[in-house]
Amino acid sequence: xxxxxxxxxxxxxxxGQNVTLSCEQNLxxxxxxxxxxxxGQGLRLIYYSQxxxxxxxxxxxxxxxxxxxxxxSFPLTVTSAQKNPTAFYLCASTxxxxxxxxxxxxxxxxxxxx
Amino acid sequence: GNSVTQMxxxxxxxxxxxxxxxxxxxxxxxxxxxxxxQYPGEGLQLLLKATKADDKGSNKGFEATYRKETTSFHxxxxxxxxxxxxxxxxxxxxxxxxxxxxxxxxxLIIKP
Numbered sequence: 001x002x003x004x005x006x007x008x009x010x011x012x013x014x015x016g017q018n019v020t021l022s023c024e025q026n027l028x029x030x031x032x033x034x035x036x037x038x039x040g041q042g043l044r045l046i047y048y049s050q051x052x053x054x055x056x057x058x059x060x061x062x063x064x065x066x067x068x069x070x071x072x073s074f075p076l077t078v079t080s081a082q083k084n085p086t087a088f089y090l091c092a093s094t095x096x097x098x099x100x101x102x103x104x105x106x107x108x109x110x111x112x113x114x
Numbered sequence: 115g116n117s118v119t120q121m122x123x124x125x126x127x128x129x130x131x132x133x134x135x136x137x138x139x140x141x142x143x144x145x146x147x148x149x150x151x152q153y154p155g156e157g158l159q160l161l162l163k164a165t166k167a168d169d170k171g172s173n174k175g176f177e178a179t180y181r182k183e184t185t186s187f188h189x190x191x192x193x194x195x196x197x198x199x200x201x202x203x204x205x206x207x208x209x210x211x212x213x214x215x216x217x218x219x220x221x222l223i224i225k226p
Contacts, residue, residue: 006157031212042203042218043158050212058213090157094212101165101207103148103214105157 002027004106006091011111013085018072021076021109024093032074033103036060037088046089050096078111085090085113116141120204120217127194128225133188137178137204146207147171147180147187148214153200161189181209199224203225 006027012021023032031050035043045058047070063082068074074093078085088110094102119151121136140216150158162171164180164187171178176191187204204217 004157040221043216045213048213071198092158096212101212102148102160105150105159107157108155110155 004070004091004093004104006089006106006109008109009107011109013111013113015113016080018080019085019111021078021111023076023087023106025072025074025093025104025106027093027095027104029093029104030071030073031094032068033092033094034058034064034066034074034076035090035092036109042069043090046076059063059079085111087111102110115207116145116215117205118175118204118215118217123201123219123221124146124223125220126223126225127197130193131224133189133191133194133198133222135202135204135222137187137189138214138218139185139187139204139206141185141206141215142205143209145209147178148205148207149176149178149187149189150203150205151200152203152219158203163219164183193221194224194226196224 007022033048034046047066049055069079090108091106094103119141147177148163149161151161152158153196162173164171167182169180178189206215
């Protein structure tokens, strides 16, 4: 089955620790995205990547970092510089050319910083 | 710039009621429009979409029509069920890039 997987579903970390969230897709999609969602809020774009080894900052990139070494993988690191990292993190992907232009989402990772 | 405005929630309805969730947008060119649904604790799923003016997207009894003259993409369902309780997001994809512009989401609560 094709889709997007995010792991883990729940993640707990102590304040001041870096943590990496995993996102993998087997849809052969070109672009991948990371969003942050706070309770009762909409989605805010953190980073996105349209091609391997290239990525761009979204609206709230401060305190986050990403890499895109493989087409199917787009891990997000939440660094200690992120002032309020507790949130629900969603990864998405889309085909850029000749596709249906919709974004497909993973199940999300809920990060809680203690 | 591009933007999406949704009606604020929560919207509370009784089962079998008629549903409308308003969505209006501001955009240049010819954007595509989407409705996504998010069930509690889950990621988002595409509910329906429309890629050009006067297109009607439909899925699972939900419908929305792309109205360029009123810059709207309102979500409707004739008879809601308890299982429709979720958060619904309206989104716009500009014709100039691949970044979705999101509405704030509308929480829908259906009471039996």
